[in-house]
Amino acid sequence: MSLEQLLFLVVAAVIVLAALGAVFARRIMHAALCAVVVFTAVGGIYAIIGSYFIAVAQVLIYIGAVATVLVFAVMLSGQKDIAGGSPIRRQARWKTVLTWAAFVVGLVMVFQFTLNLTVPASGPANAPMAAESATSLRFLGQLLFYDYLLPFEVISLLLLLVLIGAVVIARKESDPQ
Amino acid sequence: MVEQLVWAAIKFAAVLGFMSFNAIFLVWLERKVAGFIQYRYGPMVTGKPHGWLQTIADAVKLLAKEDIIPALADRKIFILAPLVMIVPTFLLHIVIPFGPNLIVKDMEMGVLYFFAVSGFTTLAVVMAGWASNNKYSLLGAIRAIAQLIGYELPLIISVAAVVLLAGSMSTQEIVQSQASWPYVILQPIGFLVFFIAALAELNRVPFDLLEAESELVAGYNTEYSGMRWAFFFLAEYGNLAVMSAMIVTLFLGGWQGPILPPLVWFLLKIYLVAFVIIWFRWTFPRVRPDQLSKLGWKYLLPASLVNLALTSLYVVFI
Numbered sequence: 129m130s131l132e133q134l135l136f137l138v139v140a141a142v143i144v145l146a147a148l149g150a151v152f153a154r155r156i157m158h159a160a161l162c163a164v165v166v167f168t169a170v171g172g173i174y175a176i177i178g179s180y181f182i183a184v185a186q187v188l189i190y191i192g193a194v195a196t197v198l199v200f201a202v203m204l205s206g207q208k209d210i211a212g213g214s215p216i217r218r219q220a221r222w223k224t225v226l227t228w229a230a231f232v233v234g235l236v237m238v239f240q241f242t243l244n245l246t247v248p249a250s251g252p253a254n255a256p257m258a259a260e261s262a263t264s265l266r267f268l269g270q271l272l273f274y275d276y277l278l279p280f281e282v283i284s285l286l287l288l289l290v291l292i293g294a295v296v297i298a299r300k301e302s303d304p305q
Numbered sequence: 306m307v308e309q310l311v312w313a314a315i316k317f318a319a320v321l322g323f324m325s326f327n328a329i330f331l332v333w334l335e336r337k338v339a340g341f342i343q344y345r346y347g348p349m350v351t352g353k354p355h356g357w358l359q360t361i362a363d364a365v366k367l368l369a370k371e372d373i374i375p376a377l378a379d380r381k382i383f384i385l386a387p388l389v390m391i392v393p394t395f396l397l398h399i400v401i402p403f404g405p406n407l408i409v410k411d412m413e414m415g416v417l418y419f420f421a422v423s424g425f426t427t428l429a430v431v432m433a434g435w436a437s438n439n440k441y442s443l444l445g446a447i448r449a450i451a452q453l454i455g456y457e458l459p460l461i462i463s464v465a466a467v468v469l470l471a472g473s474m475s476t477q478e479i480v481q482s483q484a485s486w487p488y489v490i491l492q493p494i495g496f497l498v499f500f501i502a503a504l505a506e507l508n509r510v511p512f513d514l515l516e517a518e519s520e521l522v523a524g525y526n527t528e529y530s531g532m533r534w535a536f537f538f539l540a541e542y543g544n545l546a547v548m549s550a551m552i553v554t555l556f557l558g559g560w561q562g563p564i565l566p567p568l569v570w571f572l573l574k575i576y577l578v579a580f581v582i583i584w585f586r587w588t589f590p591r592v593r594p595d596q597l598s599k600l601g602w603k604y605l606l607p608a609s610l611v612n613l614a615l616t617s618l619y620v621v622f623i
Contacts, residue, residue, distance in 0.1 A: 157435060161382065164428065184414055184421045192424030192457065199431050200450045203443070265413050265474065 132176055139172045151228060152221070160202045164195040181268055316409045320398040327546040328539045333360045334576075335583050342587040367538070370531035375438060378528065382436035387529070387536035390429035393422045394543040401550045402477045404560050404567040415476040416468060419551060420461055423506070426544070427453040433537070434525035445524030448514045448594065455598060456505035456512075459605035463495040463502070466609075466616040467555050480559030487558035494612040496556045498605050503548050505601070508541075510586040514594060549578035 146169065149162035167190035174183035272280050333356060339345055340356075351359050374383055400415035402408045412418055427449060434446025468474050470491060471482040489496045505512040516524030526537045553559060553574040560567035562574075592600070 181414055184418050188421035188424060191428060192421065196427050196450060196454065203435055
């Protein structure tokens with residue numbers, strides 16, 4: 129077993145344990161922080177397979193933005209679960225498990241499907257995909273801003289729409305503006 | 306393999322040494338500057354050789370102090386929060402170029418790495434504030450989120466302009482591209498925005514609302530004592546040094562300079578920037594929360610976006 133494989137196994141174990149923790153934790157704050165561990169460890173997986181840019185972007189977005197907002201939402205949701213007492217009832221937990229199991233199975237099927245679709249990739253920039261250039265920043269930039277410019281812009285437009293939508297929904301009705 | 310491990314150990318020790326030195330040196334500097342600016346006699350008199358002994362006595366006191374965890378605190382998160390604060394501070398030192406060959410690891414996306422890792426600070430502050438189960442700590446944590454998210458955007462966008470000019474995100478290449486002109490001359494707006502936003506990210510006066518003594522006791526770290534509090538303190542001054550280093554790297558030409566060796570130039574510039582930040586603390590009053598949000602969202606963010614647009618036009622057409 130090589131060093132990478134060993135590292136991968138350790139990080140994967142951390143991900144699985146933290147994900148279970150996120151589902152079963154009795155306090156919402158613990159669940160949120162377990163999710164943060166999952167986000168960070170997934171960044172670790174990207175680093176192990178050598179795509180450092182994705183690893184850094186994962187940490188930048190998931191820790192800098194998603195985790196912070198997640199924890200903030202939990203903080204605003206009230207102090208009741210600080211002093212003990214579980215907000216999640218026992219039978220509800222089984223429903224959670226079943227829902228997540230269904231979700232994971234669905235996700236695996238989607239992955240399998242897309243893998244079948246894209247493995248014989250005949251993308252426009254497939255030729256210079258040498259081992260080191262595939263992960264280089266310049267190459268990624270070329271891909272994003274030349275070959276896949278339209279999908280990239282559509283995604284950013286979608287994010288902008290979500291942002292505006294969130295502002296519209298969050299604004300109070302009585303606001304005179 | 307063995308050689309690699311030895312080098313890794315040396316680099317680890319060097320970063321750890323630099324961080325500990327900074328914590329002690331910058332606290333001393335802060336006290337002396339405060340002493341000069343506000344006629345505080347204490348720092349001039351105690352600890353005879355220029356107040357050196359006082360800082361060392363403080364460090365020993367912190368290590369020996371009783372460690373208190375409040376009864377109703379969330380123990381696990383309470384214990385974890387100082388570590389989440391200090392480990393990223395340590396990791397931030399990796400991409401700081403101290404000289405042409407003096408860098409732990411020159412990453413291709415060094416600048417991006419820097420701002421990604423510094424995102425953990427917000428999380429640590431929130432964890433500490435929430436786990437303490439204290440209203441002042443919680444208020445400090447809530448303020449932290451509003452402040453740190455609001456100022457992270459102008460910070461990163463003003464860096465994007467520098468990255469455009471340099472054509473690279475590697476800290477070493479950014480320094481090399483400033484051989485003729487430092488970016489503070491080519492990017493005056495970007496520099497100002499970055500400097501102000503950096504002050505807010507560091508929770509330094511005039512943006513120290515997280516731990517506003519007059520309103521929140523000590524903000525998010527009110528309940529911490531002894532060694533755990535020392536971790537927050539160490540991280541705070543470590544972040545001050547490392548952010549000064551980033552300002553120097555991005556805008557002030559890094560280790561470049563005539564006659565003196567690169568390392569000396571770099572350290573001189575770092576401590577000059579740190580001195581200016583400390584100087585601000587003892588001359589400016591604290592902003593109000595509404596002023597803070599207004600400055601961040603209405604002035605700094607548009608300014609950084611205009612700066613980025615102008616820089617893009619310059620790079621494309623000239």
